[in-house]
Amino acid sequence: MNTTRFRKIEHIDICLNEDVESKISTWFTDVIFIHRALPELGLDEVNVQTSFLRKKLNAPIIITGITGGHPETFEINKTLAYVAEKLGIGIGVGSQRAALEDPSVSYTYSVVKEYAPTAFKIANIGFVQIKKYSIDDVVKATEMIDADALAIHLNPLQETVQMEGEKCFKNILMKIGKLSKELSIPIIVKETGAGICREIASLIAEHTEVKAIDVAGLGGTSWSAVEMYRALRKGNNYTAEIAKTFWNWGIPTAVSIIETRVGAPNLEIIGSGGIRTGLDVAKAIALGANVAGVALPALKEAVKGAERLEQYVRKLIDELKIAMLLTGNKTLKQLRKTDIVITGKVREWLELRGINIREYLEKFR
Numbered sequence: 612m613n614t615t616r617f618r619k620i621e622h623i624d625i626c627l628n629e630d631v632e633s634k635i636s637t638w639f640t641d642v643i644f645i646h647r648a649l650p651e652l653g654l655d656e657v658n659v660q661t662s663f664l665r666k667k668l669n670a671p672i673i674i675t676g677i678t679g680g681h682p683e684t685f686e687i688n689k690t691l692a693y694v695a696e697k698l699g700i701g702i703g704v705g706s707q708r709a710a711l712e713d714p715s716v717s718y719t720y721s722v723v724k725e726y727a728p729t730a731f732k733i734a735n736i737g738f739v740q741i742k743k744y745s746i747d748d749v750v751k752a753t754e755m756i757d758a759d760a761l762a763i764h765l766n767p768l769q770e771t772v773q774m775e776g777e778k779c780f781k782n783i784l785m786k787i788g789k790l791s792k793e794l795s796i797p798i799i800v801k802e803t804g805a806g807i808c809r810e811i812a813s814l815i816a817e818h819t820e821v822k823a824i825d826v827a828g829l830g831g832t833s834w835s836a837v838e839m840y841r842a843l844r845k846g847n848n849y850t851a852e853i854a855k856t857f858w859n860w861g862i863p864t865a866v867s868i869i870e871t872r873v874g875a876p877n878l879e880i881i882g883s884g885g886i887r888t889g890l891d892v893a894k895a896i897a898l899g900a901n902v903a904g905v906a907l908p909a910l911k912e913a914v915k916g917a918e919r920l921e922q923y924v925r926k927l928i929d930e931l932k933i934a935m936l937l938t939g940n941k942t943l944k945q946l947r948k949t950d951i952v953i954t955g956k957v958r959e960w961l962e963l964r965g966i967n968i969r970e971y972l973e974k975f976r
């Protein structure tokens with residue numbers, strides 16, 4: 612029996628029906644734009660087009676890896692793909708381990724290439740799985756969705772608090788480095804809700820040919836929370852308690868974007884983890900991200916239908932445009948350089964980590 616595919620459906624069920632979000636925020640509230648009472652700009656002049664890893668996007672938004680692998684995930688991926696194609700944003704699939712173990716479920720992923728033929732598509736495999744995979748397996752995963760990039764997800768928190776998770780994470784950087792040289796499409800290294808720090812970003816930049824990092828910081832979906840609910844449902848109180856302890860573990864998204872930009876100044880960045888509004892998208896970009904990523908809200912809307920998801924993404928885009936108007940920025944290039952005030956915990960964090968705020972805002976963005 613293929614247990615991976617059943618775990619996938621449990622994850623979806625828990626994410627839709629339980630409170631799985633971090634109790635610590637993204638810290639975006641400590642990042643404040645300077646309101647311009649005389650913007651001298653019309654909303655219809657604001658342009659949110661951009662490119663990511665050389666592909667054009669109509670807006671700097673990516674639905675990051677969520678699902679696939681169980682027949683019930685087919686409709687979700689179809690809806691995500693349909694809306695991504697219609698609005699010209701990026702889309703990732705969830706871990707493709709299930710299809711590499713059991714090709715009969717490949718269609719739950721490949722539906723994405725049917726419904727989003729021109730969108731920017733991201734294949735997905737886990738960092739603990741890549742040790743076992745040959746380059747042919749990885750190519751199989753990317754071809755399954757006609758991917759423009761491959762995300763390798765790092766989830767040591769989830770694995771260590773998960774009942775059946777992997778507990779050894781050695782020699783993986785080397786394998787990522789090797790894959791990044793062999794694969795013909797770019798690799799994105801992504802976290803899954805606990806963030807990336809400066810040191811890890813610079814290890815990735817120095818030892819691999821990875822082209823982008825998705826920070827997936829703390830402030831949104833907590834995979835420790837998800838695994839706590841799974842353990843509770845199975846009556847495993849011991850594992851549930853451990854998972855609960857680490858519910859809020861990680862690096863808040865606001866500081867993770869800055870840390871990653873400092874550690875890997877030349878890589879492209881997806882700012883994600885707790886992105887819920889277009890104002891969050893604007894802040895992620897003003898802090899140094901190239902684009903922003905959302906997962907949980909996209910899933911919650913997708914199960915209600917394509918119209919609901921489309922409305923949600925349109926709202927993200929409109930809110931982003933309003934934030935740009937109110938800061939007098941016509942383009943994302945300008946938004947990336949816009950003046951921001953960094954207060955509170957973010958400021959404290961940066962000071963303690965030896966990152967000079969002024970220098971960062973002037974030289975790294």
Ligand SMILES: Cc1cc2nc3c(=O)[nH]c(=O)nc-3n(C[C@H](O)[C@H](O)[C@H](O)COP(=O)(O)O)c2cc1C
Nearest residue numbers: 675676677705706764803827831832885905906907
């Ligand atoms: C139901 C669900 C399943 C997910 N599965 C994957 C996965 O298979 N691979 C992956 O890289 N990330 C996965 N993620 C993590 C997201 O891509 C994202 O990094 C994380 O949820 C933080 O973003 P959010 O706060 O917007 O949800 C999943 C997220 C959700 C909600």
